[in-house]
Amino acid sequence: MIKQFFKTVFLVDLLQGMALTFRYNWTKKIITLQYPDKEKWVPYERFRGLHYQAVDEEGELKCVACELCARICPAGVITIEGYEDEKGNRRPSVYTMDLHRCAYCGLCVEACPEDAINHGAGYEFAGFKREDAVMTLDKLLKNKANEKDPEKMGTVVSARFVRDKDGIKVIEDGKKRYRWW
Numbered sequence: 332m333i334k335q336f337f338k339t340v341f342l343v344d345l346l347q348g349m350a351l352t353f354r355y356n357w358t359k360k361i362i363t364l365q366y367p368d369k370e371k372w373v374p375y376e377r378f379r380g381l382h383y384q385a386v387d388e389e390g391e392l393k394c395v396a397c398e399l400c401a402r403i404c405p406a407g408v409i410t411i412e413g414y415e416d417e418k419g420n421r422r423p424s425v426y427t428m429d430l431h432r433c434a435y436c437g438l439c440v441e442a443c444p445e446d447a448i449n450h451g452a453g454y455e456f457a458g459f460k461r462e463d464a465v466m467t468l469d470k471l472l473k474n475k476a477n478e479k480d481p482e483k484m485g486t487v488v489s490a491r492f493v494r495d496k497d498g499i500k501v502i503e504d505g506k507k508r509y510r511w512w
């Protein structure tokens with residue numbers, strides 16, 4: 332009882348807490364990621380980020396507009412219109428994903444027989460306009476695939492924060508790379 336009284340009067344718990352905070356601040360290595368100004372995280376290969384459309388070795392779209400991805404999507408995210416190109420291949424003239432509704436469940440990726448639609452490494456897709464989250468075929472072709480190199484995935488890489496007419500970007504410069512742990 333008396334011990335508790337003195338602890339309360341002299342703020343012992345508060346001082347112990349502050350001592351712990353100062354000890355961590357000055358004696359332990361700080362591991363805060365300097366995002367977005369100086370560094371960014373490189374996700375693992377299994378990461379389910381922003382979708383992208385893949386192309387084959389000749390640079391041709393892999394998508395054959397079969398619409399399996401659109402049919403299996405539980406949220407009605409994908410809209411496709413197909414056509415037949417001059418070589419007789421079926422291709423999408425329209426392939427749009429409204430990511431406002433996407434749950435990143437990966438069912439579209441699983442269903443695709445051509446490995447055309449995939450989850451990629453993108454995680455910076457906040458925007459100022461509604462259209463920013465609507466992915467057209469052009470945007471899906473530009474989105475980045477996941478890192479495949481085991482030396483690079485899961486690392487922190489140096490980067491630059493850029494604001495220009497196209498919006499805000501955090502660009503990797505690759506000058507420095509390290510593992511967090």
Ligand code: SF4
Binds near residue numbers: 404407408434437439
């Ligand atoms: S990840 Fe899931 S919710 Fe998103 S488009 Fe694919 S199937 Fe639809």
Ligand code: SF4
Binds near residue numbers: 396443444
């Ligand atoms: S992305 Fe795959 S599943 Fe979807 S339409 Fe193209 S080929 Fe078919």
